Amino acid sequence: MSHASYELKAQKRDRVGKGSSRELRRNGLIPAVIYGDKQQPISISLPSKEITLKIHGGGFMTTVATIDVDGEKIRVLPKDYQLDPVRDFTMHVDFLRVTKGSSVDVEVPVHFINDDKAPGIKNGGVLNIVRHTVELTVPADDIPEALTVDLEGLSIGDSVHISQVKLPKNATPVIADRDFTIATIAAPAVLPEAEGGEAEATEE
Numbered sequence: 338m339s340h341a342s343y344e345l346k347a348q349k350r351d352r353v354g355k356g357s358s359r360e361l362r363r364n365g366l367i368p369a370v371i372y373g374d375k376q377q378p379i380s381i382s383l384p385s386k387e388i389t390l391k392i393h394g395g396g397f398m399t400t401v402a403t404i405d406v407d408g409e410k411i412r413v414l415p416k417d418y419q420l421d422p423v424r425d426f427t428m429h430v431d432f433l434r435v436t437k438g439s440s441v442d443v444e445v446p447v448h449f450i451n452d453d454k455a456p457g458i459k460n461g462g463v464l465n466i467v468r469h470t471v472e473l474t475v476p477a478d479d480i481p482e483a484l485t486v487d488l489e490g491l492s493i494g495d496s497v498h499i500s501q502v503k504l505p506k507n508a509t510p511v512i513a514d515r516d517f518t519i520a521t522i523a524a525p526a527v528l529p530e531a532e533g534g535e536a537e538a539t540e541e
Contacts, residue, residue, distance in 0.1 A: 343391070344403040344410075347381040358429075367427050371404065371413055374434040381406055389427045392418060399443055399480045401435055414441050414477060435477035442511050444470040445481055447519060451489040457522035462493040465523045471499065472511040481505040486519060496521040 350357065350368060358368050367385045372378035381404065391397050397415055404411050413432035421428050435441060447469060452458050471484055484504070486497055498516045510517075 342401050344405060345383055345387060346405045347383050349407055350380040350382050367429060369430040369432060371411055371432045371434055374436055379406060385427055388430060392427060401477055439477045440474050441477045442472055442474050443480055444472050446470050446483045447486055448483045449486050449488055451487050454489040455491040457491050457493040457495060461525040462522040463525060465521045467518045467520055473508045474511055475508045491522050493522050493524050
C-alpha cells in the first residue's frame with residue numbers, strides 16, 4: 338500500500354545563499370532544489386510545516402509528489418533532506434525530477450513477519466537485522482512501501498539473503514554483484530552470572 342501522492346506549492350528562488358535561507362526560514366519556508374532529468378536544477382522554497390509533517394508521517398522518501406512551481410507542475414521524488422538537529426524542523430530538501438517511465442534508486446524499509454513461526458526465535462535466538470533498508474532500482478510510478486521478509490521456519494544460525502526475498506515487480510537491488518545478507522538469527526547472548534548472588538550496586 339503506497340502513500341498517496343500529494344501536491345505542494347512552491348516559489349522559485351532567485352537569491353541563493355546563507356542569508357536568504359535564514360530569511361526564508363523566518364517566514365516559515367525552507368529552501369529546496371529540484372534536479373535531474375538532464376535539466377538545470379531549480380531552486381525553490383516550500384512551506385516548512387507541510388514538509389516536516391510529511392517527513393514525520395512516514396513514506397516521505399518513497400512517495401512521488403507534484404510540486405507546483407509558479408504554475409508549472411513537476412513530478413518529483415524526495416532524495417535527501419536535512420533536519421535541524423536541535424529543533425527538529427526541516428532545513429533543506431533535494432528532489433529528483435521523475436518522468437513517466439523513469440526508474441529511481443530508493444531506500445525501501447524492510448519489514449519482518451512470522452517471527453512467531455521461527456523455531457530459532459522461539460528457542461531464544463535473536464533476530465539480528467543487518468539491513469533495515471534495501472536500496473532498490475524501481476519504476477518511479479511503482480515504488481514499494483516496504484520489502485517483506487518471512488522468517489517462518491528459520492533456526493538459530495540461519496540468515497536471510499536478498500535472493501530469498503520476493504521483490505516487487507520490476508524492482509532490482511542496487512547492489513547487484515553479491516547476495517547480501519538482510520538478517521540473521523543469532524544464538525541468544527548468555528549473560529554472565531552476577532558473582533555472589535545479587536550484586537547490589539546502589540550506593541547512596
